[in-house]
Amino acid sequence: MTITAVDNGVRQERVLVTEIPGPRSQGLMARKVEAVSAGVGVVLPAFIERAGGGILVDVDGNHLIDMGSGIAVTTVGNANPYVSDAVAEQAHEFTHTCFMVNPYVGYVEVCEHLNRLTPGDHEKRTALFNSGAEAVENAVKVARSYTKRQAVVVLEHGYHGRTNLTMGLTAKNMPYKHSFGPFAPEIYRVPASYPFRDGPHGGKEVAEWATTRIEKEIGGDNVAAIIVEPVQGEGGFIVPAPGYMTALAEYAKAHGIVFVSDEIQAGFCRTGDWFAIEHEGVVPDLITTAKGIAGGMPLSAVTGRAEIMDAVHPGGLGGTYGGNPVACAAALGSIRWMEENNACGLARDIEAVMVPRLKAMQENFPQIGDVRGRGAMLAIELVEPGTVNPNAALAAELNRYCHQHGVVTLTTGTYGNVFRFLPPLTMPTHLLEEALTILEAGFEACA
Numbered sequence: 001m002t003i004t005a006v007d008n009g010v011r012q013e014r015v016l017v018t019e020i021p022g023p024r025s026q027g028l029m030a031r032k033v034e035a036v037s038a039g040v041g042v043v044l045p046a047f048i049e050r051a052g053g054g055i056l057v058d059v060d061g062n063h064l065i066d067m068g069s070g071i072a073v074t075t076v077g078n079a080n081p082y083v084s085d086a087v088a089e090q091a092h093e094f095t096h097t098c099f100m101v102n103p104y105v106g107y108v109e110v111c112e113h114l115n116r117l118t119p120g121d122h123e124k125r126t127a128l129f130n131s132g133a134e135a136v137e138n139a140v141k142v143a144r145s146y147t148k149r150q151a152v153v154v155l156e157h158g159y160h161g162r163t164n165l166t167m168g169l170t171a172k173n174m175p176y177k178h179s180f181g182p183f184a185p186e187i188y189r190v191p192a193s194y195p196f197r198d199g200p201h202g203g204k205e206v207a208e209w210a211t212t213r214i215e216k217e218i219g220g221d222n223v224a225a226i227i228v229e230p231v232q233g234e235g236g237f238i239v240p241a242p243g244y245m246t247a248l249a250e251y252a253k254a255h256g257i258v259f260v261s262d263e264i265q266a267g268f269c270r271t272g273d274w275f276a277i278e279h280e281g282v283v284p285d286l287i288t289t290a291k292g293i294a295g296g297m298p299l300s301a302v303t304g305r306a307e308i309m310d311a312v313h314p315g316g317l318g319g320t321y322g323g324n325p326v327a328c329a330a331a332l333g334s335i336r337w338m339e340e341n342n343a344c345g346l347a348r349d350i351e352a353v354m355v356p357r358l359k360a361m362q363e364n365f366p367q368i369g370d371v372r373g374r375g376a377m378l379a380i381e382l383v384e385p386g387t388v389n390p391n392a393a394l395a396a397e398l399n400r401y402c403h404q405h406g407v408v409t410l411t412t413g414t415y416g417n418v419f420r421f422l423p424p425l426t427m428p429t430h431l432l433e434e435a436l437t438i439l440e441a442g443f444e445a446c447a
């Protein structure tokens with residue numbers, strides 16, 4: 001199929017004209033060290049000055065293949081004209097009023113789209129915020145207000161952000177939580193389905209461990225919300241075993257618990273459906289979205305059942321910048337592009353190219369313990385051959401190899417041993433194939 005209007009003039013070719021990072025990037029990196037807090041890390045210190053399609057162009061003129069989309073954000077492609085034009089137009093009209101002071105139609109339209117696109121045909125409402133973490137915090141506020149309960153249940157390997165409440169909801173200590181406590185109370189963590197590491201235990205069984213834990217340690221009727229990621233992102237692109245999500249959702253329903261699908265990484269066509277929970281046949285009560293929502297502009301949302309979202313007292317939700325008009329214009333452009341170009345189909349096309357090649361690599365390299373994911377959210381988990389022992393050292397080495405060869409890759413996972421792929425849906429197939437060929441060469445060199 002043809003993709004409309006992604007061409008912003010960036011040549012769709014990998015070109016290396018210097019080492020990575022090149023001299024200009026190295027000079028800028030020295031300035032970064034002097035000016036920016038050391039707490040803000042950088043994965044690949046090549047400074048970018050242009051991007052589009054499947055390419056990031058750095059300040060030295062290198063054209064890098066983008067296999068990360070800025071962590072699942074530029075799903076519609078970087079500087080997609082549907083987004084850039086909408087942003088420019090809105091920025092010339094007005095840049096801010098604060099929706100709570102003087103409203104504007106863009107905010108309402110984004111909410112209407114989210115109510116329409118998210119799973120379930122019940123009546124829905126949406127509220128807009130700035131970041132993913134802020135959306136998750138607000139989902140907790142809404143669930144507590146509606147249920148008049150306090151406890152929040154999250155999963156092992158879960159990731160929900162870096163603010164105080166969401167650090168508490170997040171599983172992994174390093175680098176997200178270390179030295180930043182104390183964390184908020186009334187957060188409980190229960191077993192997650194991790195098929196590669198669960199041995200013979202299926203989804204229903206792991207869900208039963210989780211619900212038993214809730215029952216014994218908290219009491220179902222003290223729980224305001226269960227928050228899940230339909231495909232765990234920072235935890236390692238873990239697709240739950242069949243039956244796990246349905247069992248948790250049924251338990252939530254039976255106990256009046258608000259079931260929240262955190263779709264911040266997996267939503268907006270990333271997994272080949274508009275929202276990843278659709279693969280599980282579960283209709284969540286609330287959905288949090290961000291990353292892929294607005295082509296790179298900061299915007300996030302909580303969408304859900306009208307009676308839950310409307311339970312909050314007037315004025316209880318909001319924030320100065322939430323649903324900024326420029327960010328809303330970007331979201332409307334992004335959603336229009338997704339609908340006109342069958343973005344979910346594009347994600348499935350990427351899966352169809354990548355999974356067979358990754359599986360073929362697995363035949364040759366026993367360090368690839370698992371190939372998994374959905375759509376354009378795919379990963380390989382690296383192990384010591386013949387075991388499930390995490391091989392984080394190889395993941396780091398491969399990552400370095402890919403970066404040096406002009407492919408922007410990311411690792412992830414509780415054990416740091418998962419190599420993840422999040423290409424923009426505008427990635428040309430020849431670049432996707434080339435990235436995989438470089439990865440394969442990386443295995444030849446490092447494994």
Ligand SMILES: *Cc1c(COP(=O)(O)O)cnc(C)c1O
Pocket residue numbers: 131132133134136159160161162229233234262263264265266290291
């Ligand atoms: C990235 C992410 C968040 C946090 O989003 P920010 O915009 O970084 O605050 C929350 N949940 C999930 C599943 C994420 O992947």
